[in-house]
Amino acid sequence: MAKISAVSPLAPEAFPALPIVEGVTFATIAAGVRYQGRDDVMLACMTPGTAIAGVFTTSATRAAPVLDCQAKLGGASGSAAAFLVNSGNANAFTGRNGEDAVGAITLATATACDIPQERVFTSSTGVIGEPLPFDRITAHLRALAEAQDAAGIEAAARAIMTTDTFPKGASATVDIAGRRVTIAGIAKGSGMIAPDMATMLVYIFTDAKIPQAELQAMVSGHNACTFNCITVDSDTSTSDTLLVAATGASGVDVSGDLAFSDALHGVMLDLAHQVVRDGEGATKFVEISVTGAATDADAKTHALSVANSPLVKTAIAGEDPNWGRVVMAVGKSGAAADRDLLSIRFGDVVVAEKGWVSPGYDEAQAAAHMKDHELFIGVDIGLGNGRATVWTCDLTHGYIDINADYRS
Numbered sequence: 468m469a470k471i472s473a474v475s476p477l478a479p480e481a482f483p484a485l486p487i488v489e490g491v492t493f494a495t496i497a498a499g500v501r502y503q504g505r506d507d508v509m510l511a512c513m514t515p516g517t518a519i520a521g522v523f524t525t526s527a528t529r530a531a532p533v534l535d536c537q538a539k540l541g542g543a544s545g546s547a548a549a550f551l552v553n554s555g556n557a558n559a560f561t562g563r564n565g566e567d568a569v570g571a572i573t574l575a576t577a578t579a580c581d582i583p584q585e586r587v588f589t590s591s592t593g594v595i596g597e598p599l600p601f602d603r604i605t606a607h608l609r610a611l612a613e614a615q616d617a618a619g620i621e622a623a624a625r626a627i628m629t630t631d632t633f634p635k636g637a638s639a640t641v642d643i644a645g646r647r648v649t650i651a652g653i654a655k656g657s658g659m660i661a662p663d664m665a666t667m668l669v670y671i672f673t674d675a676k677i678p679q680a681e682l683q684a685m686v687s688g689h690n691a692c693t694f695n696c697i698t699v700d701s702d703t704s705t706s707d708t709l710l711v712a713a714t715g716a717s718g719v720d721v722s723g724d725l726a727f728s729d730a731l732h733g734v735m736l737d738l739a740h741q742v743v744r745d746g747e748g749a750t751k752f753v754e755i756s757v758t759g760a761a762t763d764a765d766a767k768t769h770a771l772s773v774a775n776s777p778l779v780k781t782a783i784a785g786e787d788p789n790w791g792r793v794v795m796a797v798g799k800s801g802a803a804a805d806r807d808l809l810s811i812r813f814g815d816v817v818v819a820e821k822g823w824v825s826p827g828y829d830e831a832q833a834a835a836h837m838k839d840h841e842l843f844i845g846v847d848i849g850l851g852n853g854r855a856t857v858w859t860c861d862l863t864h865g866y867i868d869i870n871a872d873y874r875s
Contacts, residue, residue, distance in 0.1 A: 477744035477752050477840060477860075478633040485620050485638045485651040489674040490514040490714025493619030494611045495626040498603045501555025501593055506626040508604055510611040511550040511670065512580055517714045518544050519588065520683040522690050524707035531558050531565030532589045533708060535573070539585050544679055548586040550670055550710060551576050551604075552627050554655070558591035558599040559705040568601040575605040579612040590668050590708045592655060593629050620672075624653035627668055630869055631657045631745055637737035639730040646719045648675045648727060652711075652734050656742035657699070667742055669694065669709040671734060676715035677722055685728055686711050693735040696767070696857045699746035700866065701775040743858045748865025751783050753842045753858065759810075760853030765802035767855035769846060772800035780862035783842065788833035790818040797846060808849025813837065 491513055495506040513519075521540050523533050551572060558565045569589055577584040591599060624634035638651040656667025677685075686709070694709060711731075721727035744752050755773050760766035773779055773796040782789040790811050797804050807822035814836035817825045836842065 474632045475745045476750055479741070482621050482624065482634050483636050483638065485636050486640065486649050487617045488649050488651050488672040488714070490517065490716030491672045491712065492615035492617050493623040494614040494616060495619065495622045496607045496611055496614075498553070498607050500553050500600060500603055506622065507555050508551070508553045508607065508611070509623040509626040510576070510608070510615070511623060511672070512612070512615055513548045513672070513712050514714050514716060515545060515547045517548045517712050518677060518679040518682050519548060519710060519712050520679060520686040521588075521708065521710040522687055523709070524704055526703055526705050526707070528560060528705050530591060530706045531561065531569045532591050533706060535569045536588045536590070536708060536710070539588060541679060541683070542585055546586050547580065547582045548588070548712065549576055549580050549582060550588050550590070550712070552590045552592070552668065552670075553599075553604055554627050554629050555593040556591055556597055556599045557593045557595045557706050559595045561596065561598050564598045568599040571601050572604055575608045579608040588710055590706065592627065592668055592706055595705060620651060620653060624655070627653070627655040629655065629657070630747055631655050633745060635738055635741040635745070637734045637741070639734050641726045641730040643719050643721060643724055643726060646717065648717050648719050648721060649673060650675075650730055650734050652738055654738040654742060657745045657747050667704065667707060669738055671709075671711045671731070673711070673713050673731070674715070674717035675713050675719055675721040675727060676717065677713050677720070681722055682711060682713055685731065689728075689732045689735050693732065693739045696855070697739045697743050698771060698774050698857065698859050699743060699749070700862075740858060743860050746860035747869045748863040748867075749860035750863060751840060751842055751861040753783060753844065753860060754856060755844045755846070755859065756854070756856045757846045757848065758854045759847040759849045759851060760855070761803045761848070761851045762853040763855055764853070766848070766853040767857065768802040769797050769800045769804070769848065770855045770857040772796045773844065773846065774857050774859035777862055780859070783837065784861035784863045786834065786837040788813050788818065788830060788837050793844060793846060794819070797848070803850055804848055805850060810847040810849065812843070812845035814843050
């Protein structure tokens with residue numbers, strides 16, 4: 468299996484102290500799906516009345532668990548619900564076996580938790596193309612159901628890791644009419660990360676009360692400027708899943724509440740950034756801001772072209788302020804651009820403007836910025852008011868080491 472390197476240099480100092488979300492409990496277990504000596508399955512259970520929203524990969528080779536979740540989303544929400552996640556095997560490109568595995572797991576979870584099968588949402592992450600040994604999971608479901616703990620979210624975050632070097636968590640609390648609403652979320656993701664819905668696996672829980680349709684609209688909207696604006700390696704997974712569960716246990720109705728929406732956005736963006744910070748082999752966290760594009764869509768196209776360019780990403784890894792590679796990436800993107808209007812900044816240093824190197828450009832200053840762990844690349848297209856921001860990381864030999872050994 469993949470040789471996991473030391474914890475990313477961009478990782479937070481520790482897993483955050485996430486608050487308990489009323490109406491949600493967790494349990495994990497070592498089922499031996501692929502990994503040995505570590506928990507690799509997590510079960511989260513939610514109380515009756517929980518509303519569930521989600522976004523998923525648009526890959527044409529979506530995994531069986533993704534297709535099952537998509538089919539169930541928006542259905543009946545009166546009963547309790549559960550999320551069941553395994554790491555080590557993606558249950559993707561496994562044909563009828565994959566569908567049978569999902570059916571067996573969801574049925575066993577429904578039985579163990581005494582909930583309808585259509586309220587069980589599963590995810591699998593890991594190696595593609597190998598049949599999921601689902602019996603190793605179903606054998607533990609009774610134990611998982613009995614071990615549920617409201618404080619078990621950190622263990623859940625660790626159980627869903629694959630090539631991640633640290634577990635990812637984020638939270639927020641917001642006061643609405645004098646009553647507190649809590650949001651807490653976890654994510655996994657390190658490689659095969661590129662925006663095309665959400666990215667990787669993400670599970671967010673809140674005790675807010677909100678109709679499913681409104682929650683879905685909120686999640687989809689925030690996804691567009693959080694998870695859909697990150698990229699590690701330009702590769703979209705077969706298994707990308709983001710699920711948000713609102714238990715309503717606080718009794719606080721957040722319909723139409725801007726403060727709650729902003730708090731949820733903040734948690735989603737925090738988790739998205741953590742995935743980039745754990746990019747396989749990453750040593751640099753990079754924000755790319757494009758302004759002055761003809762449209763917002765063009766700005767995002769330019770930004771992703773820069774973020775996904777191997778030449779740009781290797782220059783960043785080498786701490787080389789090679790702005791010519793940014794010019795190249797903008798030019799190849801396919802979105803509208805004019806060479807003679809283009810301006811580029813590295814941090815606060817203007818390196819190019821009006822289609823030429825800036826008269827005051829000092830390469831030593833730009834090179835000094837490139838030595839930082841957190842970098843900023845600003846590009847102004849000079850054509851209009853379109854703008855977009857995306858986040859990425861550098862491309863190092865560590866990425867090759869991890870992925871060359873992934874199945875060995």
